[in-house]
Amino acid sequence: MPSEDLRxxxxxxxxxLSEIWRNQNRDEAVTRAALWNVIAHxxxxxxxxxxxxVLCEASASVPQRTVIIRSDPRAKAELTSWIGVNCxxxxxxxxxxxxxxxxxxxxxxxxxxPPLMNSLLIPDMPxxxxxxxxxxxxxxxxxxxxxDPADRLIIDSAAFDSPADLALLTKIAEQTTxxxxxxxxxxxxxxxxxxxxxxxxxxxxxxxxSVRRIRIVATASSDAPPFGENVGALYFxxxxxxxxxxxAATTDxxxxxxxxxRGGGIAFVEISFEDGTSATIRRDRERxxxxxxxxxxxxxxxxxxRSLLNRPHELISRQLKQPEADRMLxxxxxxxxxxxxxxxx
Amino acid sequence: MPVAAPPVxxxxxxxxxxxxxxxxxxxxxxxxxxSGDLTHRKLLPAxxxxxxxxxxxxxxxxxxxxxxxxxxxxxxAEIKEACNKYSRTRPVDDAIWENFAKGLFYVxxxxxxxxxxxxxxxxxxxxDRTRGTGGRRLYYLxxxxxxxPVISDILGSQGMVTDPEKGGPYxxxxxxxxxxxxxxxxxxxxRVAVTTFRERQVFRIDHYLGKETVQNLLVLRFANGIFxxxxxxxxxxxVQFTVAESIGVEGRGGYFDSAGITRDIVQNHMLQLVSLxxxxxxxxxxxxxxxxxxxxVIRALRSLPVERQTExxxxxxxxxxxxxxxxxxxxxxxxxxxxxxxxxxxxxIKAFVDNWxxxxxxxxxxxxxxxxxxxxxxxxxxxxxxxxxxxxVPGVRVQPNILAIRIQPDEGISLKFDSKVPxxxxxxxxxTMEFRxxxxxxxxxxxxxxxxxxxxMLGDSTLFARRDEVEAAWAWLDPLLAAWAGDGxxxxxxxxxxxxxxxxxxxxxxxxxWRRP
Numbered sequence: 072m073p074s075e076d077l078r079x080x081x082x083x084x085x086x087x088l089s090e091i092w093r094n095q096n097r098d099e100a101v102t103r104a105a106l107w108n109v110i111a112h113x114x115x116x117x118x119x120x121x122x123x124x125v126l127c128e129a130s131a132s133v134p135q136r137t138v139i140i141r142s143d144p145r146a147k148a149e150l151t152s153w154i155g156v157n158c159x160x161x162x163x164x165x166x167x168x169x170x171x172x173x174x175x176x177x178x179x180x181x182x183x184x185p186p187l188m189n190s191l192l193i194p195d196m197p198x199x200x201x202x203x204x205x206x207x208x209x210x211x212x213x214x215x216x217x218x219d220p221a222d223r224l225i226i227d228s229a230a231f232d233s234p235a236d237l238a239l240l241t242k243i244a245e246q247t248t249x250x251x252x253x254x255x256x257x258x259x260x261x262x263x264x265x266x267x268x269x270x271x272x273x274x275x276x277x278x279x280x281s282v283r284r285i286r287i288v289a290t291a292s293s294d295a296p297p298f299g300e301n302v303g304a305l306y307f308x309x310x311x312x313x314x315x316x317x318x319a320a321t322t323d324x325x326x327x328x329x330x331x332x333r334g335g336g337i338a339f340v341e342i343s344f345e346d347g348t349s350a351t352i353r354r355d356r357e358r359x360x361x362x363x364x365x366x367x368x369x370x371x372x373x374x375x376x377r378s379l380l381n382r383p384h385e386l387i388s389r390q391l392k393q394p395e396a397d398r399m400l401x402x403x404x405x406x407x408x409x410x411x412x413x414x415x416x
Numbered sequence: 417m418p419v420a421a422p423p424v425x426x427x428x429x430x431x432x433x434x435x436x437x438x439x440x441x442x443x444x445x446x447x448x449x450x451s452g453d454l455t456h457r458k459l460l461p462a463x464x465x466x467x468x469x470x471x472x473x474x475x476x477x478x479x480x481x482x483x484x485x486x487x488x489x490x491x492x493a494e495i496k497e498a499c500n501k502y503s504r505t506r507p508v509d510d511a512i513w514e515n516f517a518k519g520l521f522y523v524x525x526x527x528x529x530x531x532x533x534x535x536x537x538x539x540x541x542x543x544d545r546t547r548g549t550g551g552r553r554l555y556y557l558x559x560x561x562x563x564x565p566v567i568s569d570i571l572g573s574q575g576m577v578t579d580p581e582k583g584g585p586y587x588x589x590x591x592x593x594x595x596x597x598x599x600x601x602x603x604x605x606x607r608v609a610v611t612t613f614r615e616r617q618v619f620r621i622d623h624y625l626g627k628e629t630v631q632n633l634l635v636l637r638f639a640n641g642i643f644x645x646x647x648x649x650x651x652x653x654x655v656q657f658t659v660a661e662s663i664g665v666e667g668r669g670g671y672f673d674s675a676g677i678t679r680d681i682v683q684n685h686m687l688q689l690v691s692l693x694x695x696x697x698x699x700x701x702x703x704x705x706x707x708x709x710x711x712x713v714i715r716a717l718r719s720l721p722v723e724r725q726t727e728x729x730x731x732x733x734x735x736x737x738x739x740x741x742x743x744x745x746x747x748x749x750x751x752x753x754x755x756x757x758x759x760x761x762x763x764x765i766k767a768f769v770d771n772w773x774x775x776x777x778x779x780x781x782x783x784x785x786x787x788x789x790x791x792x793x794x795x796x797x798x799x800x801x802x803x804x805x806x807x808x809v810p811g812v813r814v815q816p817n818i819l820a821i822r823i824q825p826d827e828g829i830s831l832k833f834d835s836k837v838p839x840x841x842x843x844x845x846x847x848t849m850e851f852r853x854x855x856x857x858x859x860x861x862x863x864x865x866x867x868x869x870x871x872x873m874l875g876d877s878t879l880f881a882r883r884d885e886v887e888a889a890w891a892w893l894d895p896l897l898a899a900w901a902g903d904g905x906x907x908x909x910x911x912x913x914x915x916x917x918x919x920x921x922x923x924x925x926x927x928x929x930w931r932r933p
Contacts, residue, residue, distance in 0.1 A: 104855050134855065167855050260434070264470045267430035271439050271473045272548060276425050314429045358511035363474075374474035375515040392857070399433030 081152045081174070084191060088154055088170055104134035104167050107391050108198045110188055111139045112217060118203045121383075123171070126201075128384035130169040131159040133391040136193050137171040140184055148178030150187075185216045192220060199252075199391060201225040205232050208239040218249045225390055227254040228302040229335050234411040237302065241404045250396030251404070254386040255302050255335075261379045262307055262337055263399075265352045265361040268374035269342070275365070279315040281345035286325040292334030300335040301326070301411070307337060309406035310399060324410060435471075440873035442475025443552035443586075444540050448527060448567055449559040450480025450491070454592070459558065460495045461503035462865035467516045468505040471870060474515075475548040480522045481536055491522035504863055519547060527559065528566045533574045540576075551578070551585035554872060561594060565608040572612035580614055590619045590872055593684050594675065595881070598897060599890035606883045619872050620881040624685040626864025628853065629827040631879070633692040633794075634706075636821070636829065643819075644697070646798070647773075653799045653816060654778045654926075657689055658933050660787035662739050664761075664911070669752030676759045676900075678731075678893060681783040684881070687714055687889045689794060689823070690779055694769050703878040707885060714888040718768040722899040727925075729896060730907065730918040732762035734786040737911030744786055744911035760906045761785040764919040766926075780923060782930070786911035792823035793933035811843030818931065827861070828852035 079087040109129075111122035119141040126137045137157070151174070158168040172191055176184045192198055200221040207214060218224055224243060231237060244251045270279050289304040308324050311317065329338055336354075343349040350365045363374040379385075390397075431437045445463075447455050466472045480491055496517070500508050523539050525532025543549050555571065557564055568589065571577050578587045589609070596602025609618050624630050637643055646652070659681050665672045672680065691710035698705040720728055735746040748755050762784035769779060796819040806812040818832040830850045837843040853861065871879055907916035914920075914930065923929050 106856055132857075263430065264434060267428055267434060267439075268470070268474055270428050270430050271441070272475070273441060273550075276428060279425075279429065311430075314432060355511070359509075360511040375511060376470050377468060377509065377512055397433065 077155065078151065078153050081150055081187065084152055084154060084172055088172075091154065091156055091170075105136045105169060105193055105196055106133055107135040108192045108196050109135045109137050109201060109387075109391070110198065110217075110221075111137070111201045111203055113139065113141050113203045114143055116141065119173070119175075122201065122203050123173070125383045125387060127157045127171070129387045129391070130157045131167075132388045134167055134169045135391070136191075136196070137169060138188060138191055139171065139173045140188065141173075141175045142181045142184050143177050144179070144181050146177030148180050149175065150177075150180045150183055151175045185219065188217070189220055197222040199223040199225055200249075201387065203227075205230050206236045206239055208233070208235045211239065214239070214243075215247075218243070218247065221249045223252050223390070223396070224249050225252045225254065225387065228306075229255045229299040231299040231302060233298055234408065236298075237305075237404070237408045237411055241408045244401050244404055251400060252390045252393075252397055253306075253400060254383065254390070255299075256306055256397070256400045256403075257386045257389055258381050259303060259307055259310075259337070260389075261361055261376055262340065262352065263310065265363045265374065265376040266307075266311065266340070266342070268376060269350045269352075269363050269365060271374075278344055280317075282311070282315055282317055282322060282342055283345050284323040284325065284341075284343040285311055285317075286327065286341040286343070287337060288327045288329055288339040290331035290334050290336045290338055291328035292332065293330070294328075296328065296334050302407070303335055303337055305407045305410050306400075306403055307340070309403040309410055311342070313402050313406050314399075319410075319413075435469075436870075438874055439471065439473055440476075440870070441552060442473040442477070442547060442549045443554055443873060444477045444479060444543050444549045445554040445556060445873075446479045446481055446536065446540070447556045447558055448481050448563070449557070450522065451482040451484045451486075452558055454558045455480065456495070456498040457502050458863070458865045459556065459869070461499050461501075461506075462863050462869055464495075464499040464508065464513070464516055465503045465505040465863065466866050466870060468503075468509060468512050472873075475519070476873075477519045477521065477543045477547050477549050479536070479539060479543070480520075481525050481532075483524070483526060485524050486522045488521050492517045492520050495520060504866070527563045528570070530570055530574065533570050533576065537574060537576055553578075553585070553587045554590065555588070556590045558592060561591075561596070561605065564591060564605060568608060568612040577612055577617075580617060586617075586875065587613070588617050588619055588872060588875070589613050590621055592621050594679060595620055595684070595886045596890060597675070597679065599887060599894045602886055602890045606887065609883075615883055616877065618883070619877060620883075620886065621868055622684050622688055622881050623864040623868065624688055624823075625879040625881075626866075626868040627823060627827075628861040629821065629823045630689065630692065633689075633821065634701075637693075638697055647796075649773060649775055649777045651798055652777055653797045654780060654928060655693060655797065656793075656795045656931055657686055657693075657779065657781045658791065658793045658930075659686055659783040660789060660791050660914075660933070661785050662787060662790045662912075664734070664739075664744065664747065664786050665750050665753065667751070669750045672761075673753050673757050673759045676763075676897075677761055677783050677785060678763050678897065682763060682765070682781065683889050683893055684886075686781055686783060687892075688881070690714075690717075690767070690769075690781065691885075693794060693796075694774055694779070696773070701878075703876060703880075704882075706878055707882045711882065711885045711888055712771075713769055714885060714892060716769045716771045716774075717892045718770045719892070720765070720767075720896050722895050725896065725899065726918075728766045728922075730762075730764040730916060730922055731760035731900065731904075732764075732784065732909045732916040732919065733757075733759065733906040734761050734784075734911045735908045737786070737909075737913065739786050739788075739912040746911070747786075758900075758905055760900070762787075762906070762909060762915045762919070764915060764922055766922055778926065778928075780928075780930070782915065782919060784915050787914055788912055790825065791933045793931075794821040794823065795819070795931045795933075796821075797928075797931075806842075806844075809842050811837075811841055813844065815846055820931070820933075822933070826852065826854065828855075 113119045153173040155171045156168050158166045198221045287304040340352040348366045352363045361376045523536045596605050691713040694713045695709040698709045733747050764782040767779040798817040800816045803814050820830045822828050830848045832848045834844045835847045837845050907918050909916040
């Protein structure tokens with residue numbers, strides 16, 4: 072549960088947080104905990120409120136110091152801050168509490184945000200920057216300043232508006248020490264599990280190299296959906312190609328759209344092999360599972376993969392629970408950017 | 417020239433980066449004793465949870481084998497109820513269950529009747545044809561140890577066991593403790609095992625090794641640079657191990673009275689903990705490398721001098737008292753326990769690991785039933801700092817640092833150290849730095865059986881007791897158990913206390929005391 076936020080002087084944030092802890096009721100069993108410094112970068116008040124809610128929920132499973140920044144160069148020049156505490160019960164009578172700091176910066180004062188943010192990090196704890204919304208690829212310098220202390224950059228490529236965002240993410244992965252993490256990629260985990268289950272049987276493994284066509288049907292919110300709605304399907308195709316050792320010369324990629332109120336999710340995958348047989352993965356929304364089946368192989372029963380919970384705080388928590396960079400995303404990013412370029416052409 | 421087929425990748429490349437990078441191949445798991453408590457409370461709920469989390473292959477097939485008459489559907493219905501009650505991932509998800517249940521079968525049979533095995537074999541071969549299990553077999557013996565020779569003999573004679581030396585699909589057998597009653601019976605059990613199976617096909621389950629906190633002992637010691645330099649006789653004064661249960665024998669009076677706490681807990685769980693705390697760094701993170709080091713510790717345990725056992729060992733038995741606020745009967749009044757029983761429900765041992773690292777460092781071990789609470793705890797007591805600086809400062813009492821590892825419940829690690837009490841006077845007080853799994857990682861860790869079943873399917877025996885470990889543990893305890901069989905009475909302690917006063921004396925004589933876990 073979040074506490075009432077307290078407006079404090081920017082220069083007195085740490086001191087004010089210490090006072091909050093000192094004034095805790097000593098009769099209550101409260102543990103102050105943090106495994107991460109998580110900084111949410113937002114631009115609007117809606118994004119700010121949403122990020123605060125998501126990170127409050129995420130702190131129940133990954134205790135963290137949360138810093139939420141609303142930075143808008145077009146707003147009036149100001150720099151203000153609030154502090155609060157998010158507490159969650161564990162084991163009945165105990166509570167684990169995480170700190171939350173909110174910073175609102177406008178006008179030219181936005182340039183004071185990166186050093187202020189640096190001063191608020193708990194030492195020796197990793198730093199994740201969650202960039203809410205689209206990555207401003209047109210202002211790379213600002214992005215890099217914000218990412219300077221970051222071990223991880225969390226984005227949601229569903230919000231990307233152009234292949235240039237994907238290219239910037241690839242560049243960050245290749246040229247900086249900040250490991251990218253994409254909530255859109257985390258949403259694919261159930262599809263990756265379902266695809267992997269097709270090739271678990273020893274006799275199926277060599278067939279991975281004989282894939283000739285990957286057909287992905289994804290939902291789209293309109294006939295001309297925003298770029299971000301394509302990224303899930305691009306990632307899936309890229310991952311399968313990279314891990315299966317497939318090339319554009321031997322593999323045909325087919326992306327199809329199915330109109331749906333919520334675009335961007337994969338609905339069906341067909342993997343066709345050299346011998347004319349195929350494997351399919353389909354989502355069964357009613358039963359909340361994905362089922363994988365292989366044509367012509369009767370000895371292997373259908374695999375059922377549980378749909379994973381994909382609410383934003385669960386996606387963030389799953390990312391933060393991974394101690395290391397997601398090497399599969401890093402491996403798949405260049406291939407996804409490449410396929411995206413071909414798609415645009 | 418014919419083109420050679422590409423080699424089959426050893427692992428599925430699409431599993432890379434997923435939570436479980438290796439998924440076992442589909443196999444038939446036969447549970448002997450499928451109608452029993454262990455199957456219902458632990459094994460099948462664990463298998464269901466693994467399936468729920470996508471960690472098992474689609475074709476995994478489970479065949480229950482026991483005496484009662486069930487149809488496949490009746491067995492499934494009973495197991496579904498058990499999973500709804502006991503699985504970590506309860507309540508059961510219908511879609512996952514439906515698919516899991518398709519691989520769940522039952523064969524009625526007698527453990528000692530060859531004909532039953534013919535039916536079982538037919539069912540397994542049918543599964544190979546329909547579910548892609550490829551002749552791979554896991555036999556889980558959730559049965560009393562007396563049935564082990566019978567079952568393994570018939571499995572062998574019916575051609576249901578493959579020899580790994582000859583290649584082909586694997587056969588593995590999983591057995592539950594007790595691994596014998598003493599050294600002789602353990603050796604006999606092991607001899608029987610290797611007439612049908614090779615040692616690497618035998619997986620002896622000690623469920624303590626499946627616990628996250630027990631596995632964390634290796635990470636704590638060998639992945640953190642700060643601990644290992646201090647992990648020896650130069651810096652450690654002594655080590656304490658406590659396995660306490662608040663319950664009594666809970667309907668197991670007959671079995672427990674023939675075993676006692678030393679056989680039930682110390683021979684297996686506690687000596688596993690001792691070996692993990694005291695072992696040298698293994699040369700590799702591999703099953704045999706780790707078990708080689710563990711067995712060296714057990715072999716290095718100094719023989720307990722039976723003729724002077726009161727200096728090293730205390731055995732106790734609970735009398736009437738109260739536990740967790742309820743009146744508790746004495747052990748001898750428990751159902752199925754003879755009124756004149758001399759079986760120990762508490763034991764405390766002062767042990768020494770006679771090697772270079774641990775020479776003369778006491779390892780105090782205690783295990784008991786009907787103690788104030790259920791707790792398993794290891795504490796490393798460091799030598800105190802030399803005290804000249806604060807000797808004449810009245811407010812400072814230099815106390816030893818303690819690293820406490822809580823195995824269960826509320827798993828975690830804490831470090832106790834002294835700190836100055838704020839204020840003008842120089843006064844010190846002990847404070848603790850705490851790490852709790854639930855606080856840092858949230859959620860429930862997987863059940864020990866989940867991990868152990870998965871490892872068996874993957875063929876990794878790191879978390880299982882090896883034959884020589886089991887025999888070395890019995891060899892250390894055998895003289896003591898033999899002496900107890902002869903004469904002497906356990907000291908009485910009231911239910912709900914930390915054991916008889918003699919257990920406190922055992923440490924007080926050394927100028928130490930039990931840590932209250």
